[in-house]
Amino acid sequence: MTLHVQFYTLLMMFLSGAAMGTMYDVLRVLSGKLRLPRWSIPITDGLYWIVATILVFRLLMHSNDGQIRIFVFLGMGIGICFYFAFLSTWVIRLTLLLIKTVIALYRFLYRTVEILLIKPIIALYKLVxxxxxxxxxxxxxxxxxxxxxxxPMWRLFLWMTRPVRKWFVIPAWLKRLWDKTKAIFRRLFSK
Structure with missing residues (x-):
């Protein structure tokens, strides 16, 4: 392995250590802001380590065909220490700013949809x-x-049909229907 490959591997491991620190801070801020339940902490930690392992392995394969040497661990350690010493506060602030921006954008879109779509539909419904x-x-x-x-026409009709109604024998079911109809009309006109 040449000196050039060793320095390139050291740089890649330095970057992977810084990337692992960045992912750790972003995950920590997101889990704090999202208030994830306690049972999900092992799951998120497991996902973090899976992604970090894949990242380190891919960079190691790219830089020196996967050979593990002492400077690999040295580069990751220097990268993590550099990140937490100089970049951690900036990444946390940037992550918090992105969260606030996403929340503000969500509230803006929600309010816009409410004003432009929901309130007019409710107003139209009330108008209808x-x-x-x-x-x-x-x-x-x-x-x-x-x-x-x-x-008055109904009373006239009843008065005109009174003689005819007395001559004919009306079946009982028709008489009951007639009585119900008269009762309905009496109720309607008595109000």
Missing amino acids: LIILGFLAAVAIFLYKIVLQLLY
């Missing part, structure tokens, strides 16, 4: 209910007027 209620009131009013206009 008011119009239907008004039309129903007008229909009931007209119905009562028509009934009151027809009542």
